[in-house]
Amino acid sequence: MWIIKLGGSLLGTDELRHWLALVAQHGDGRVVIVPGGGVFADTVRAVYKQVPMSESCAHALAVSAMNQLGTLLIDQMPELVPAHSELEIAERSWQHRGIVWMPSQMVMSDGDDIPHSWDVTSDSLSLWLANKVSAQHLLLIKSQRPEPNATLSTLTKQGVIDSAFSSFTSGSDVKPWVVYKGDYTAFVDGFHEPALAQVGHLLI
Numbered sequence: 001m002w003i004i005k006l007g008g009s010l011l012g013t014d015e016l017r018h019w020l021a022l023v024a025q026h027g028d029g030r031v032v033i034v035p036g037g038g039v040f041a042d043t044v045r046a047v048y049k050q051v052p053m054s055e056s057c058a059h060a061l062a063v064s065a066m067n068q069l070g071t072l073l074i075d076q077m078p079e080l081v082p083a084h085s086e087l088e089i090a091e092r093s094w095q096h097r098g099i100v101w102m103p104s105q106m107v108m109s110d111g112d113d114i115p116h117s118w119d120v121t122s123d124s125l126s127l128w129l130a131n132k133v134s135a136q137h138l139l140l141i142k143s144q145r146p147e148p149n150a151t152l153s154t155l156t157k158q159g160v161i162d163s164a165f166s167s168f169t170s171g172s173d174v175k176p177w178v179v180y181k182g183d184y185t186a187f188v189d190g191f192h193e194p195a196l197a198q199v200g201h202l203l204i
Contacts, residue, residue, distance in 0.1 A: 001091070001135040002031045002191050005126040008038015008069055009143050015033050015181040017076065019141060024079035026190040027098030028127075031135070032089060033080070034126040035073055040065035055085075059116035063107050066122055070100045089133060097168060121162040130174040138176045138195065145180040152203045161203075170202075176203045 004023065010016035023031050037044070044061045047052075074080050080098045083089040084105040092099045102127055107114060114120060114128060123140055132140045144160055153163045153171075155178065169176070177200035186195040 001129040001133055002137045002139065003034060003126055003133075003135045004031060004139045004141060005034040005036065005122055006073070006141050007090060007122065007143070008041065008179055009036070010141065011038055011069075011072075011183070015184060018082065018184040019181075020073060020077035022184055022187050022191075023098040023099075024077050026187070027080075027096075029093035029096040029099070031191055032099045032101050032129070032135075033070075033073065033123035034103070034122055034129060035066050035069040036122040037062055037065040038069045038121070040068040041121075046070075054116075058107060058117045058118070059120070060104075062118075063104050063125070066102050067102045067126070068072060070102050072099055080166055086133060103129070106132070117164065119162060119164040121164075123162045124164045126167050127165060127168040127172065127174060130176075131168070131172050137193075138174050139179045139196070140176065140201065141179050141181050142182050146178050146201045148201075150201065155203070177201060178203060 006016060006019055019139050023033055040060050044058060044065055048058045070082060074082060080090050080100050082102050083099050084102045089099060107125060127138055142160060146155060152166055156163055156166065177196060179200050183199040186199040
C-alpha cells in the first residue's frame with residue numbers, strides 16, 4: 001500500500017487535480033490520500049491565538065480540519081471514497097477504490113502515542129497511518145522541490161517537514177519520500193517503484 005499526503009497548499013492548483021485523478025484512476029485499493037489541514041487548519045490556528053484552549057482541544061480541531069479538506073477533495077474527485085478506520089481502509093481496498101483518509105476517528109480514539117502539539121501536522125500523521133496499515137511507501141507531496149542531498153534534518157529545519165516527523169520514523173519500515181507537486185507526470189501509468197525512484201527524494 002502507498003500513502004500519499006496532499007497538503008492544503010495545493011488547493012486550487014492544477015497539480016492537485018492531476019494527483020487526485022491519478023489516485024482515482026490507478027489507486028486500485030492500494031493508494032490512500034492523507035489530506036493536509038490547509039485553510040481549515042489555519043482557521044484553527046487563528047482561533048487558538050484568540051481563544052483560551054488546551055493543546056488537546058486544538059489538536060482535535062486541527063485533525064478535524066483534515067477531515068474537512070478530505071471532504072473537499074472527494075467533492076473535487078467523486079470517484080474517490082472516504083475511509084475513517086482501518087476496517088474501512090481494508091474494505092475500500094477490497095473494492096479497488098482510490099481512498100481518502102478521514103483521520104479524526106482513528107487519531108482521537110487510537111492515537112495515544114501522538115503528541116497533542118502543533119509540532120504534529122499531517123506529515124507526521126501520514127507516517128503514523130503508514131505504520132498502522134504497514135504501507136510500503138509514503139509520499140509527501142510538496143510545493144518545494146528538495147535539494148538533491150537534503151536530509152530529513154535539513155528539511156525539518158527548513159520547515160518543509162514538521163518537527164515531529166522524525167520521532168515517528170523510529171522502528172518504522174515505511175520508506176518516506178518527498179515528491180515535488182509537479183512530478184505527478186511520472187505516475188501517469190500507475191504507482192510503481194521505478195517511477196517513484198525517478199522523481200522522489202528518499203528520506204533516510
